[in-house]
Amino acid sequence: MELNTTTKISEAVIRRLTDYLRCIRCAGEAGRDMLTSLEISERCGLNASIVRKDLAQFGAYGVKGMGYNVRDLTRQINKILGLDKLKDVVLVGAGHLGTAIIRYPGFADVNFNFIAAFDTDPEKIGKTIGQAEVYPVEDLKPFIRKHGIQIVVLTVPSSEAQAIVNDLDPDYVKGVLNFTAVVFPPKQNNMFVHNIDLAKELEVISYCMKNCLSQGS
Amino acid sequence: MELNTTTKISEAVIRRLTDYLRCIRCAGEAGRDMLTSLEISERCGLNASIVRKDLAQFGAYGVKGMGYNVRDLTRQINKILGLDKLKDVVLVGAGHLGTAIIRYPGFADVNFNFIAAFDTDPEKIGKTIGQAEVYPVEDLKPFIRKHGIQIVVLTVPSSEAQAIVNDLDPDYVKGVLNFTAVVFPPKQNNMFVHNIDLAKELEVISYCMKNCLSQGS
DNA sequence: TTGTGAAAGTTATAACTTTCACAAATTGAA
DNA sequence: TTCAATTTGTGAAAGTTATAACTTTCACAA
Structure with a gap:
């Protein structure tokens, strides 16, 4: 089949691709070098034909x-998702969560590179977390401009979130990953904002448990 | 409309409910006491009628x-999701991510209470993170039994994940929130396992940026 | 070289979801 | 009390997605 260039790909497909990628990587680390659609589907809690269809697309x-x-499949999915090239990312808010995120191995696996962190706390400034040095938050704007940063990860206290997002320059920043409790609309100043709620999956589990659902990933 | 007891509720609806809850809470904190379906929909990046339909259901x-x-709506959604009662949760792996998660305010907001953490590092044992004391990982099994723990959050190194999950007692544990790079099937020993990939949203953003999609939450 | 089994790729259909459009209900003002 | 402005709740239509069933292709062994 020809490579898909015209049909619109839904976000659901993209999310499944990230699941495939992760479970394929996991199987690869366990020494597997071939996987069937059935195996992928079982690991991801899906139907096999949807896996085939997604990939064949x-x-x-x-x-x-x-x-x-x-x-091969890892390489292909990485390419589809645009993960084949190293991307520089900055983090704002070098607290517990920010620190954990910079150190989270999953980001490096997909070629995201935290090159700097920003914080207001003078204690933290000048230190390094992983490879990232911590700068004062005032330096954020010029840093973004100078390094052409396109992605910002937000782990500041909720009360400061809005001000920082307002101040991001949409000429450079295209995506924001928001870990704060503030909910931003998905498009803000022409930037993609994704709100991440760590509690969300726990809430879904809570519902599943309450209603004894059998359910997928 | 009568309260839904027969129709099957899809997981997509449940996930949206958690979004509504979050954005309603956010609006409430900003002093609002009424919200229209249109406002909720805009904050969540959805169509207004789907919000009405989800809630009317x-x-x-x-x-x-x-x-x-x-x-009222907050209370109702909390009830639907089973978040109206306090739930005790334990964490395994008191590293950076584990610490950040215990301190993450979003869990307390939805009545999840981390009552203990477990780790292998003797340095950490005996300390407290938030309200949770850190115990040696050998104590996990008896602790779960003694306290009737139903939910376990997993933030250990990936290499240890499988062994811990294998050792969880499905008579008590109903849900596992897995933050490691190991991908577990969604049902494991009759426990619901949710695999969380912090990098996932960044991967989705990556694809959106690469393909200049306009998209929802 | 050919036959066989296995699993990908593909198509058609069923199932589900979203959207549209409007009736019903409520508030507040005239 | 009535009217206008709103906005929910909801049935039907449209659109989308997942599933099952089928066809094709490949690798391997005889």
Whole structure:
């Protein structure tokens, strides 16, 4: 099949691709070098044909009768998602969560590189977290301009979130990952904002437990 | 409309309810006491009628011509999701991420109470993080049994994840929130496992940026 | 070289979800 | 009390997504 260039890809497909990527990586680390759609589907809690359909949509990456090659498929999905190139990211708010995020191995796995952190606390400024040095938050704007930063991760206290987002320059910043309790609309000043609620999955589990649902990922 | 007891509620609806809850709370803190479906929809990046339909499905919580009462709606959604009762939760792996999660205010907001943490590092044992004391990981199993713990949050190094999950007693533990890079199937020993990938939203942003999509939350 | 089994790729259909459009209900002002 | 302005709740239509069923292709072994 031809590589899909015209059809609109839904966000649900993209989210599943990230799941495939993760479970394929996980299987690869366990020594597997081929995986079938059935296996991927079981690991992700899906139906096998949706896995095949999702992947076939972007090109025929499998080998009939055999399955998908772990190394190749990883490379292909990385390419689809734009994870094949290193991306510089900055973090604002070097507290517990910010520190944990910079150190979270999952970001490096997908080529996100935290090159700097920003905070108001003078105690923290000048220190390094992982590879990232901590700068005063006043330096954020010029830093973004100078380094052409496109993605900002927000882990400041909720009370400060709005002011920082308002001050981001949409000529540079295209995406914001918001870990604060403030809910931003998905498009803000032409930037994509994704609100992340760590409690969300726990809330979903809570509902599942209460209602004894069997359910997917 | 009668309260829904028969129709199957999809997980997508539940996820949206958690979004509503969050944005309603956020509006409430900003001093609002009524919200219309349109306002909620805009904050969440959705269509207004889906908000109405989602809420109406569980009962008529709105007032025609006026909108939804912030306080009442919060209470209703909390009830639907089973967040109206305090739930004890334990954390395994008291590293950076574990510490950040225990301190994350979003969990307390929805009545999740971290009552203990477990770790292998003798340095950490005996200390407290938030309200939670850190115990040796050997004490996990008896602790779960003694306190009837139903939810476990997993923030250990990936290499240890499998062993800990295998050792959880499904007679007590119903839900696992897995922050490690290991991907577990959604049902493991009759426990609900939710795999959380902090990098996932960044991957989605990456794709959106690459393809200049306009998209929802 | 050919036959066989396995699993990808593909199509058609069923199931589900979202949106539209409007009736019903409520408030507040005239 | 009535009227206008709102906004919910909801049935039907449209649109989308997932599933099942089918066809094709590949690798391997005889």
